[in-house]
Amino acid sequence: MVLEYKATDGLVAEIEKKITEAFEVFDRESNKTVDVREIGCIIRSLGCFPNEAEVQELLAQIEVEEPGGFVHLEKFLPVMTKVLLDRRFRPIPEDVILHAFEALDENKCGYITKEDLVKHLTEEGEPFTQEEMEDMLAVALDPETDILHYRDYRTKLVSFDVPPEYISWNHL
Structure with a gap:
């Protein structure tokens, strides 16, 4: 105890x-x-x-x-x-995130352009605010090419998890 x-x-x-x-x-x-x-x-x-x-x-x-x-x-x-x-x-599991990005990647090339990403995130579903969009793009986009390599980015979306050794039955 x-x-x-x-x-x-x-x-x-x-x-x-x-x-x-x-x-x-x-x-x-x-x-x-x-x-x-x-x-x-x-x-x-x-x-x-x-x-x-x-x-x-x-x-x-x-x-x-x-x-x-x-x-x-x-x-x-x-x-x-x-x-x-x-x-x-x-957070949504990484494989589900990957499938969502793949659905946006119409050419199946492994990345999404800044323009396509902005369009999807501001015009569909629960739209991002301008500030949220800017914050996300600053982290997500390759600074040299202005594209999102989503296979690399998906792991950044899961940033904090409780270590298993700290979980007691009270917190499950």
Whole structure:
């Protein structure tokens, strides 16, 4: 029982560290706050992939500072820690991601052009915002050719997972 508690303690500490590191990337003024519009990007950078309605549900649980629309780390941390402990919004498996990219690759050449990618992600399904699109393109595209080699990129989409040794029956 004591070992289980220590493992859970270690898990919480590791998760809180990851969340804080992700939050700090978007904390441009280094004052432990981020613009509320950055929350979706932060959540996704932690390997969780909620849709926009689910992001809004999470924001409803977090006290957002008015009128500026800022979120404090201390308010975000417990909500996001619970999301990761509960393993909510888990990423789609790599093989499913690969099949989705292959469906967009009409010429079956192993890559998607920037123009085609922007078209698919802004005109179909739940469209990306301009900011989300720019953030994704900055990471996804080959800087020399402006194309997405999706077989390489799919592994970047799964960035955080809870190590199996930290999972107790309480978190499954």
